[in-house]
Amino acid sequence: MSDATFLNWPFFEAKHRELSTAVEAWASANLPVSHADADAACRGLVAALGKAGLLRPTGADAGEALDVRSLCLIREILARHDGLADFSFAMQGLGMGAVTLFGSPEQRAWLEKTRAGTAIAGFALTEPGSGSDVAHTATVADVVPGGFRLTGDKTYISNGGIADVYVIFARTGDAPGAKGLSAFVLPADTPGLEVVERIEVIAPHPLAHLRLNGVELPHSALIGRAGDGFKIAMSVLDVFRSTVGAAALGFARRALDEALTRVKRVRASGGSLADYQMVQGHIADMALQIDAAALLVYRAAWTKDTGAARVTREAAMAKLYATEAAQQVIDTALQLHGGDGVRQGFAVESLYREIRALRIYEGASDVQRVVIARSVLGA
Incomplete structure (x- = not known):
């Protein structure tokens, strides 16, 4: 085990030291895993982490805040043992972060599944024409009777192709730049969502280019209010x-x-x-x-x-x-x-x-x- 004396720093409480010990024990017993099939490895890791209760910190109960120190400690330990385990853990948190912070009770039903490891989350923000410049998102969510119709492309989406649910960002209304963005919960089996390409990178992870071909979502899929996406x-x-x-x-x-x-x-x-x-x-x-x-x-x-x-x-x-x-x-x-x-x-x-x-x-x-x-x- 690496030097853990940093856990005595005043940043941490007893619960964080106990968590570190528990995660270290689990990681030592279960990692690393084979990366030969990254999709299968991630599915297995999410299920195993969920069964062990280690995904609970990736979300927070309604009215409570995320414990960022716990998230950091778990990621540090998992990354030290196996990069794909860290990825699998992290995406459950990032993928459902918007739901944790702003989601409705209906949307939080997905959060319970991702925390239990029975569903895999994805975060769909990056586009072919706008990487770091989120304000220039081009995906459009047109208002239609009963909800929204989404059209556009997202790329380098982690867990793309294996996720059960995505949080996706699109432009609503005519407001320019960042003011016109909204966020939505998008189940992966929604008609019109296409996996255009699986992207291979130097360290294998599930990544994909997604296309929204007029994907229709109900009003209840909107996270927070229209225009709050940025x-x-x-x-x-x-x-x-x-x-x-x-x-x-x-x-x-x-x-x-x-x-x-x-x-x-x-x-x-x-x-x-x-x-x-x-x-x-x-x-x-x-x-x-x-x-x-x-x-x-x-x-x-x-x-x-x-x-x-x-x-x-x-x-x-x-x-x-x-x-x-x-x-x-x-x-x-x-x-x-x-x-x-x-x-x-x-x-x-x-x-x-x-x-x-x-x-x-x-x-x-x-x-x-x-x-x-x-x-x-x-x-």
């Missing part, structure tokens, strides 16, 4: 961006563990690699980056949990630093492995592929820099 999307990301940093932190801790094992074991010039000051310098840098990332991640989570309405700046700092630092830590661990670092079957090779997407999704690194700068400048 506020809903940003509120969800405000919570879950910190957890992306936590997943990156888990990857980085695993990379450091692998590097420590390697440099202590490999012999060189009558000693071990760990005896070389150059190697010791690399290890020191890795440990420093990990602790700095952990402080930013759990500061953001603690700030949200203790009542802050928004933690946009803190979450952006956590995601940006933790994901960029994890990339560097993993690259260093790979370098210390020599040729084995790029060899399939070695943990650092897998980590090298897993970490790259975290610097893109839920707001790319350069977008986080803009968010932070605007906050500092008072824009």
Whole structure:
């Protein structure tokens, strides 16, 4: 097990330390799983996590808040053991985040299924023509008798093709930019929803390009009010961006563990690699980056949990630093492995592929820099 002394930091309560112990025990007994069939692996992981009760923190009961520290701790531990397990857990929370924060009692019936692991959630925001620029969403939700008709395309949708329900964002009315967006609950078996393409990426995950061919939804599918879609999307990301940093932190801790094992074991010039000051310098840098990332991640989570309405700046700092630092830590661990670092079957090779997407999704690194700068400048 990786160093867990950070759990003694004042960010955490006894319940978080107990949760960490329980999740670590489950992960040690059940992970990793085979990634040969990513769809089957994710279905199995969601069911197993649900059965173990570990998906309960991905949603909150009506009137209660999400515990962001719990979400971060679970993602960190799962990511350290298996990237696909982290993905499976995270998407149950992100996919149903809008329902947790703004959903009606009818819509929350889906939340109970996703928390139990009996349904898989998806979050459909990104489009071919608008990635980080959510305000330029082109998917349209026209008002029709009885509800709405949705037309448009969504791409790079996590759990696309295997989800049972999506939260989807579309433009309603004539308001420009962000003001014209709304959010909807879309069951995957709704007529007119098409999986155009399954997208293969360097670290296998269920991803798809979806098309809405005049999908008709009732008024009851609208989350919150028409025109609130941008506020809903940003509120969800405000919570879950910190957890992306936590997943990156888990990857980085695993990379450091692998590097420590390697440099202590490999012999060189009558000693071990760990005896070389150059190697010791690399290890020191890795440990420093990990602790700095952990402080930013759990500061953001603690700030949200203790009542802050928004933690946009803190979450952006956590995601940006933790994901960029994890990339560097993993690259260093790979370098210390020599040729084995790029060899399939070695943990650092897998980590090298897993970490790259975290610097893109839920707001790319350069977008986080803009968010932070605007906050500092008072824009």
